[in-house]
Amino acid sequence: MEESGKTHILIADDHQMVIDGIKSMLSDREELIVVAEATNGQMALDILAADPDRFNLLLTDISMPLLSGTDLCKKVKMQFPHVQVLVLSMYNNVPAVKEAIAAEADGYILKNSGKKELLHALHRISNGGTYYSQDILPIIYGQYQKQKEQDEELSQLSLREKEILALILKEFTSEEIAEKLFISKKTVDNHRQNLFVKCNCRSTVGLVKYAIKYGIG
Secondary structure (H helix, E strand, O other), rough: OOEEEEEEEEEOOOOOOHHHHHHHOOOOOOOOOEEEEEHHHHHHHHHHHHHHHHOOOEEOOOOOOOOHHHHHHHHHHHHOOOEEEEEEEEOOOOOHHHHHOOOOOHHHOOOOOHHHHHHHHHHHHOOOOOOOOOHHHHHHHHHHHHHHHHHHHOOOOHHHHHHHHHHHHOOHHHHHHHHHHOOOHHHHHHHHHHHHHHOOOOOOOHHHHHHOOOOOO
């Protein structure tokens, strides 16, 4: 755990050169102490499990053998919630960033970041904050905007219409939908017509595409 303002760090990366480079950058910082290192995700988890109170910050890569960085982050947040997690990755694409955020990582910076940004990120996170690299902020903002637009689009549909749309996606017929929801086929057909209008679709195929696009079902 943190003592006298010091941050005890576990580094997890499958490239020893990266680990050595980080240790070198932190060697002159008395407040940032690299306590242990691991060359795969499972090793890092085992080290934490053996003595979780030794650490308060995990610096991890995403792509590692045995256990990925994001899966490691999820397990750490569940089992050792006092440990902060900073993801250090070469990936600045949407899937990687989304996975890290979903895993509740406290920060995300790119491997091409310099010493100054790494130190800034570590200090922010070790003091209870978060830090995401400027290079990936547009991705986070874009995902927020996409989710906002999706929520606004789906808000026009009633709960029953969403249920029927999800069943249409599963290739249920109107008769099967009526039976499953305990309503008449006529009621299902009426809802289907309303869906055509609200979703701006002309066919069942269009409704299926709409459902997939907005994550229904």
